[in-house]
Amino acid sequence: xxxxxxxxxDLYCEEAPIVTIADSVGTPFYLYSHKTLVRHFKAFDSAFxxxxxxxxxxxxxxxxxxxxxIFVKLGAGLDxxxxxxxxxxxxxxxxxxxxxFSGVGKTEEEIEYALNSGILMFNAExxxxxxxxxxxxxxxxxxxxxxxxxxxxxxxxxxxYIATGLRENKFGIDFNLSMKEYIFANGLPHIEIIGVDCHxxxxxxxxxxxxxxxxxxxxxxxxxxxxxIGIQYLDLGGGLGITYKDEVPPHPTEYxxxxxxxxxxxxxxxxxxPGRVIVGNAGILVSRVLYTKETGEKNFVIIDAGMNDxxxxxxxxxxxxxxxxxxxxxxxxxxxxxxxxxxxGDFIAKDRRMPKFKPGDLMxxxxxxxxxxxxxxxxxxxPKVCEVxxxxxxxxxxxxxxxxxxxxxxxRIPDFLE
Ligand code: LLP
Numbered sequence: 001x002x003x004x005x006x007x008x009x010d011l012y013c014e015e016a017p018i019v020t021i022a023d024s025v026g027t028p029f030y031l032y033s034h035k036t037l038v039r040h041f042k043a044f045d046s047a048f049x050x051x052x053x054x055x056x057x058x059x060x061x062x063x064x065x066x067x068x069x070i071f072v073k074l075g076a077g078l079d080x081x082x083x084x085x086x087x088x089x090x091x092x093x094x095x096x097x098x099x100x101f102s103g104v105g106k107t108e109e110e111i112e113y114a115l116n117s118g119i120l121m122f123n124a125e126x127x128x129x130x131x132x133x134x135x136x137x138x139x140x141x142x143x144x145x146x147x148x149x150x151x152x153x154x155x156x157x158x159x160x161y162i163a164t165g166l167r168e169n170k171f172g173i174d175f176n177l178s179m180k181e182y183i184f185a186n187g188l189p190h191i192e193i194i195g196v197d198c199h200x201x202x203x204x205x206x207x208x209x210x211x212x213x214x215x216x217x218x219x220x221x222x223x224x225x226x227x228x229i230g231i232q233y234l235d236l237g238g239g240l241g242i243t244y245k246d247e248v249p250p251h252p253t254e255y256x257x258x259x260x261x262x263x264x265x266x267x268x269x270x271x272x273x274p275g276r277v278i279v280g281n282a283g284i285l286v287s288r289v290l291y292t293k294e295t296g297e298k299n300f301v302i303i304d305a306g307m308n309d310x311x312x313x314x315x316x317x318x319x320x321x322x323x324x325x326x327x328x329x330x331x332x333x334x335x336x337x338x339x340x341x342x343x344x345g346d347f348i349a350k351d352r353r354m355p356k357f358k359p360g361d362l363m364x365x366x367x368x369x370x371x372x373x374x375x376x377x378x379x380x381x382x383p384k385v386c387e388v389x390x391x392x393x394x395x396x397x398x399x400x401x402x403x404x405x406x407x408x409x410x411x412r413i414p415d416f417l418e
Contacts, residue, residue: 002036002281004364009327011364015393018286018325022362025386025397027288028305030373032398034391036282037067041074044274047256051263053270054120056100058238059085061275061370062283066389066398068092071278077120079238079273083110090117100235100271102149102197104129104170111136111144121145123197123235125172130185137190146185147195147235150178152216156201156209156239159316165200165213172198178220179227186229193229195271196221199237202276205249207258210239214262221266234263235271242280244367245319252277276370283369285310285385286325289361290340299335301357306339307346308379310365310372314345321366322354330356337363341380373399381407 003014011018013033021031045055056077059068063085068078069092077098078089089099101114102123111133114122124130124146137144151172154165164171173181185191200213214236221231236259241249250258263270287305294300312318322337333356337349348365357363376384383402388395 001039003033004284004366006327011323011325013284013390013395016390016395018364019362021388021390021395022286022288022325025388026401027286027362028303028309028385029286029401030283030368030385030387031286032067032279032283032369032387032389034070034389037070037279038074040278040282041071041076044252044272044278045074045076047252048260048270048272051260051270052268053272054098056098056271056273057278058273058275059089060374062279062372062374063088064373064387064398065092066396067279068094077271083107083113086110086114086117086119096120100273102199102273108132108136112140115140115142115144121147121194121233123147123149124185125149127173127181127184130181130188130191134188134190143190143192145192145194147197147233148173148178148181148185148193149197149199150175150217150220152198152200152213154200154209154213154216156204157206158201158203158241161316162202163200164202165198165209175216175220179223182224182229183227194231195233195235196231197235197237199273200239202239203241204239205241205247207250207255210236210255211258211262214259218262218266231268233269233271234266235273238273238275238277240274240277242276242367244321280370281367283372285365285368285372287363287365289357289359289363291359292357299333301335301337301354301363303337303339303348303363305348305365305385306341306380306382307343308341308377308382309339309385310348310368311375311377312371313348320348320368322349322352323364323366324355324357325362325364328355332356378407383407
């Protein structure tokens with residue numbers, strides 16, 4: 001459910017005509033709907049109202065400060081995976097006691113930054129990381145709150161690049177070794193074990209893998225209890241999928257019901273780290289058609305956004321809906337939508353039936369709110385696009401378009417070249 005809709009043939013974001021926004025900010029740009037963001041967050045959060053829980057929105061999905069502030073004002077915590085994300089989180093005004101720090105490769109500097117910020121907990125992913133956290137916490141004269149991320153070896157049935165809970169993946173501690181690691185961590189003087197964490201993958205469209213992972217983790221918590229290691233938090237990660245094309249993922253209430261049913265006998269706070277399900281369908285990428293061309297083989301629609309702006313189709317072969325911002329009476333054609341980047345992998349859609357776009361037409365690339373801007377780059381020396389938040393009939397620039405000067409900021413030509 002989202003608030004991008006047509007009114008008399010023109011595409012609107014809430015009550016704001018997209019053509020007006022494009023005239024004002026130029027193209028390409030990311031556009032988010034405030035009402036959709038709020039609705040999605042509340043739907044997820046309220047689905048768990050019967051149990052003690054904390055929704056830590058996963059910053060990596062979309063880390064714009066304005067979006068983080070929206071969720072924080074609704075009571076969210078945040079899930080971060082780097083010092084940079086922690087910095088953004090703190091700038092957004094989040095209570096540090098609602099921040100969880102995940103990720104397989106936390107540096108010493110990042111661990112120290114998080115300890116000094118007083119975060120809720122680290123999700124630790126290896127024996128060596130546990131030892132490192134212990135050593136740094138000791139040096140700072142504190143104790144680090146830690147959950148161990150276990151890898152339950154469950155097939156999440158998603159794209160291999162975004163599956164994380166299989167034994168062959170780099171993530172978490174092998175389920176069979178997790179007890180040993182807990183005992184090791186429990187013996188470390190500057191570590192306080194407070195939780196168990198598991199995240200098995202992203203864009204999951206079935207409930208079963210979530211439930212199976214939870215069952216496995218429950219076994220572990222049971223045995224930990226017998227060993228006198230008490231758990232206050234169970235972090236079940238993110239991963240709930242969305243509809244890009246015709247997928248039918250579970251609604252957050254179905255997801256919550258399945259989890260709560262399985263976890264009802266447990267006495268601790270559940271943590272969730274949803275990203276995509278909150279922001280994915282709340283954002284689009286708006287681009288302008290530069291040229292069209294027909295080779296004997298194919299039709300191409302060349303737009304002013306490329307794989308540096310939205311890499312998901314190139315990287316995962318993902319489907320993103322394509323809509324005209326102004327509907328016309330044109331015939332339909334089958335075409336590839338491609339960008340200006342010098343790579344054949346630079347495409348947004350392939351062999352797609354779509355209206356016959358003309359140069360100058362605006363195109364909306366749908367479902368681009370998650371892992372869109374946050375994965376964008378400056379490849380081909382393209383300034384990063386601007387981001388806009390619409391609310392009712394108003395719209396707000398929430399990130400400026402980069403300038404050419406931004407592109408070379410920090411670069412130096414050494415003296416010997418002068
Ligand atoms: N927690 C952890 C530890 C994660 O690694 C992730 C995502 C999340 C939470 C949030 O997952 P979500 O609810 O968004 O599924 N770039 C890829 C997705 C990569 C996901 C990485 N981890 C894409 O565009 O599909």
